[in-house]
Structure formats: structure tokens, C-alpha cells
Amino acid sequence: MHNSPIATADQEAHQNPALLHHFATEEQQKDAASLGMWVFLATEIMFFGGMFCAYLVYRYWYFGDFGAGSQSLNVVLGGTNTAVLICSSLTVALAVRAAQLGQQKVIIICLILTMLLGLVFLGIKGVEYHDKFVEHHVPGPGFHFPGHVPGHPDIPINQHHAQIFFSLYFIMTGLHALHMIIGVGLFAFITYNAMRRRYGPDYYTPVEVAGLYWHFVDIIWIYLFPLLYLIDRSK
């Protein structure tokens, strides 16, 4: 953060090297960074909100087909992934705490654990995508989803409506996975800095702010999981 080309002009010798030139105090800088992340997350809510809106409309219209689509998803893998992500949120929170306490090794361990859990999530997601591909459940010319609406043996599944379910499934989980990949990249960068002992009680804003982002990505999944996997499991 502190290699800004114009940061040298009026820095006093004794102050925190992480303090950028245009902030008066470290507190102001920290407040700005964390407010910036919160505001960014508000835009992310609106970004995903558009898709949730589309989901709600079509789920209301095509409930039976959405239920059938949902039942074809692997709830064991999805549930495992939910647990994996919740654990990764814990390790991020521990990393922030370790940074505040200046426990250099613990920061690095927690960050690496977070990245590993993130990669496990992405791996499991990849397996699920592969299964869907093999089953011809990917929307497009090869789409094939036989069967009937859950609880109604006489109503066959409408192929168009089921495709809408799977379109939304792939776009929503795909964009979520993209956010996970960005998050893992972010943590790789922060781990590198942590190895250079950049963070401590005086300066841990990047860890905290990236942690906020990661929690947000987790929360999106907390909503995606029941909405996509658990629509109509009772029948």
C-alpha cells in the first residue's frame, strides 16, 4: 500500500510507513479503507440482487420445474461446501485477530488455511459442474432433463423452464465462484505481505478489509445454498 509514487513529499520520518501521503492520521486511513469496503459490498449486494430478483420471479412462476431442478443437485456436496466456507470464515476472523495481536506465524497459518478451504470449495464446485455436464443438465442445445414435477407424476418437466433454473444456477454459482477466485488471489497477496511481516497491531487494515470481502462472499453462498439446493426436498 505504501509505495505510492507521490507518497514521499511530506512524510515525517517517525510515522508509520504505511500511512499514505494524503491522509492526516492512521485512523483516518483505516476508517477510509473500511468504509470503502463496506460501500463496495453494498454495490455487490445490488449486483447479486439483480439475479436474486430474476430467481424469485421464475421460482414463483415455475415452482415445479425449479423443484425438480433443485432435486437433481447434489445436496451432500453442496452441504459440504457450506461447511467448508463457514470454516474458512472462522480462519479469516482468526487471521484478523492474529494480525491485531501481532502473532506473525498465526496470521500466515490462518491465511493459508483460508486459501486451502477456498480451493477445496472450488474443487468440489468443479466436481458438481462436471456431473451436471455429464448429465446434460447444462443449458444449451444438448440440454436434456427428463422426468416429472416432484409430487405430480402426471406433469412432465417443462424443458424451457428447467433450463431457466439451470441457467440461473450456473450464472449465480459461477459468479460466486469468480468472487471466490478473486478472494483467494487477494489472500495470496496478503499472505506474501504477511511473510514480510507487514502486519501487526499498528497496521492490519488490508487483512481486515479482505476479511470483510471474504465474509461477504460466504454470506452470498449461505443464501445460494438453500435457494438452489433445498427448494423442494420434502417430496
Added chain:
Amino acid sequence: MASGERETYLNKEYGIKSWLLTVDHKRIALLYLVSITFFFFIGGFFALLIRLELLTPAGDLVQADTYNKLFTMHGQVMVFFFLIPAVPAVLGNFLIPIMIGAKDLAFPRVNLLSWYLYIIGGALMLYTILNGGVDTGWTFYTPLSTEFLNTHVVTAGLAIFVAGFSSILTGLNFVVTTHRMRAPGMTWSRLPLFVWAHYATSIIQLLGTPVLAITLLLVVCERLFHLGIFNPALGGDPLLFQHLFWFYSHPAVYIMILPGMGIVSEIVCCFSRKRIFGYTAMALALLGIAVVGFLVWAHHMFVAGISLYAAMIFSLLSYFVAVPSAIKVFNWTSTMYKGSITYQTPMLYAFGFIGLFTMGGLTGLFLASLGIDVHVTDTYFVVAHFHYIMVGGMVMAYLGGMHFWWPKISGRMYPEGWGRLAALLVFVGFNLTFFPQFILGYMGMPRRYWDYSHSPEFQILNVLSTAGATVLAVGYVLPMIYFLWSMRYGKPAPDNPWNAAGLEWMVPSPPPTFNFEEQPVVTWEAYNYDEIKEEVPVAQ
């Protein structure tokens, strides 16, 4: 830098690298200025071709397909690459940190990133244009855009998607900067209305733009992978697309106009030598427009098949926008009442803004009422209405602001006589272009038609409109010429050429890289013109 010369943000470093890698908000503002001016003239070029085609009733200059592309690219370039970024990214970027007494925006490198995103989006748009363009209309309505066209919808959609994130990052920077970077004593009630206006604008950018982004992404996916999310033939809902699109694109109108209102508030106070009338009401009206503006989007869909009850509610809510808008117009007028008014170029543009915005706003009420809207939907009445807001309002304010702060930005005075002439040309040309379109629309001429040979009685008004567009073009080219001229030959500008209030006039023209030598402490209210004894200097 020549020896003995004062160091400014302009002469501190030279070379292409010192510009392309700068994190100085003032230099980034100039990068934006050059880029948006480029796109303004591209969009204007399309507009002139449209007006040329409509000079005669027959479709003789271009054919239907080309004409569809012309108005589509005119709309997309002007809306997403000029109107939305123009005031915030140029004047807002340059002035907000100085106005609140900060050295820079909160996130200087994010600011540079937003310019690069704009450039990437702009490059994609240029690629689209050069490869034959796109003809969806700027609104990308489905399933036309996803199913029935063979033009470059995907790249145009991605261009706007990327440019949208540029807009989001600018808004994010402004919100955090306004909250966290204000100088000691610069309380919320002392902020210039220009800053309030950008704060309100940023809220819309932050909450609206992501919805447009995801909507366009869905359109792109639908086209690439033949999904059916918005395609009625595949069970999708085109109305859902329209709801999502207008959820952003109606508030986007306020992204364009609110910063303009901020500019006009600054100019009116300065050239009337008076404190703004009703400061608190003016600030709240800005926020009010931003909030109510989010609740009116479906008035673009009155004939699209939404339920009558929804239409009635949206009609009523659309009327509510008139309340804060009227507060603004009345308060500018009250500010001028018994003021010591002088008629410099920025003030001429401000007068133009107030009048034209009022006309655009009042015709907006016609369109918000269900009965009249059905009659004039998709006619030139609508075209004239929104051009009165966007061109008559926003572009007027932008040019007014450019003249007002040009001495601060460049350190040079523009030629006042030419400035007044250009302002007059823009005003006359604008009205000549767009007033006939109200009548055309009311008479029933539909928008987006390249050929009106079935009703040649429309020709005389179309000829007037095209003539006006020519005058308007001259009015727009003139400032570009004399601004460039003044950078070399203009009279050196004093620090405060208008004897105006505000922190930006207390720093040198042009400002040094860090804006302030020392941290300023604010002990006065905004627009304290009662404490400034000097008048606006009379132009030579």
C-alpha cells in the same frame, strides 16, 4: 519546470508516463476530460448524421439498418461514455478534494483504475463501432437484442459493463472522500452544494449501476449460450429485463443531472453575490431526487403491459420527483432575487440550464401522466423531453462549469467575448433543434424512424431541427477551440478570478500537486458572499 516558476500539478513532471501512471486527482480529471471530449464528438457525429437523414422525408442518405445503428450508437456513446462520466469524472474529480480541503481523493489508485476501466470500455465500444456497430437501440430490449439481431451486441454490452464499473469506483471514491477526508471545520452543513450533488449522484451510481451490470451480463450470456432468461419463446420474461434495465437507467438520468445542479448552485451564487437561498432545502432536495428517483423506473413501461395499478403508483411517484426539482428551481431564482448579477459566460450557461431544465422537467410531468404518455410514447415528444434534461440541462451545466473553473484548471482565462457568443449559440441552437421535436411528437411522428415519406407535413419542423443541430455543433466546437487556444495564449488567471467563495479559490491557479500548503481549517459557512466585498471583475 522553468526556474523561478511556481510548481503546479501541471508542470511538476512531464512526459507521457507522468500522466498515464499519475494518481493525482487533478491529472486524472484531465485524462477524463480528453477521453470524454473524444467520445462526445463521436456521439455528436452520429447525431449529425441522424439529423441529416431526417432533413428529407424519404430515406435517402442512409437505409433503415444503418439508421438503426446510428441512433443506437449515438445513444450508447453519449449516455455511457459522455453524460454519465462527464461532470463527476472531470469536474468532480478535480474539485471535490479541493472543495473539502483534502490533498486527494481517499483512494487515488482506485481513481486511476476507474479511468483505465473507462478506457477499456471505450475501446470495446470503438471496436463495436468500427466493426459495423450495433442496432438494438441504446436500451438493449430483449428478445430483439438476444434473438433477432446479428450485430455486435455482445461487445457493446461488455463495453457498457466495464464502463459501469468505472462509474461505480468513482462513486465509491466520492462517498468515502466526503465522509472521511473533510478538513477540520468543514462540517456537512458547510459543504458546497457541488459536493452534496456529487454525494447524491454517487449513491445512485453505487446502488444502480451494479444492477445494470448484471442485467447486461445476463443479456450477453443469453446471446452467447442461447439461454432463455429474457426470451418469451423459451419461458423467459422480457418485462423482467425492462424492469432491471430501467431500475438503473432511470436513476441514471439523475446521475447526469444532479452534478449539473451542483455546478449551477455554485455559479448562481457567485454571479449574484449572494448566499444560496435555502441551503438545507437545496441539499435535501438533491438527496430527495436521488432517493425518489429510484422508485419511478416503471414509468418507462406504461405501454409495455405492466398492471394498471402498478402504472398508477409509478405515475404518482414520478410526480413526486417534481417536488425537490421545483425546490431547486425556485431557490436558484430566489438566490438571484435582489442579487448583484453579472452576465459572464458561466452565468449565461446557468440561466440556460434553469430555463431548459424547467421545460424538460415540466414535460416530464406530461409523460408521467398515464393518459398523455400513452398518446406520446415512442414519439419525438419523448426525444425532445429527455434532450431538454440531458443536453439542455446537463451539457449546459457542464459547459458552464468548464468555463467557471477553467481558470483554476488551466491557470489561464478563456476569451470572454467568444465564451458569451458560444453560450448564445448553444442556447439558440439547442432550442431550434429540440423545440420543434415537441411539436413533431405531439403531431405523432414516431422516434427511431428513418423515413417519414408517408407524412411529408413533418418536413418543415425537421428542417428547423436539423438547422438547429448545425448551430449547436458550432456552439460546441467553439469552446473546444478557444479552450485549447487559451492554454497557450490566454491571460494568466489570478487565483480567484471571480472573487468567488469556496476553498478551491483559495489555492493557486493551477493548484500545486497536494492542493494545500497547510491543512486548511474552515471557519465560515458555504457561499459567504456577504463577507466578500469585491464584485466580479468586469471582463476586458
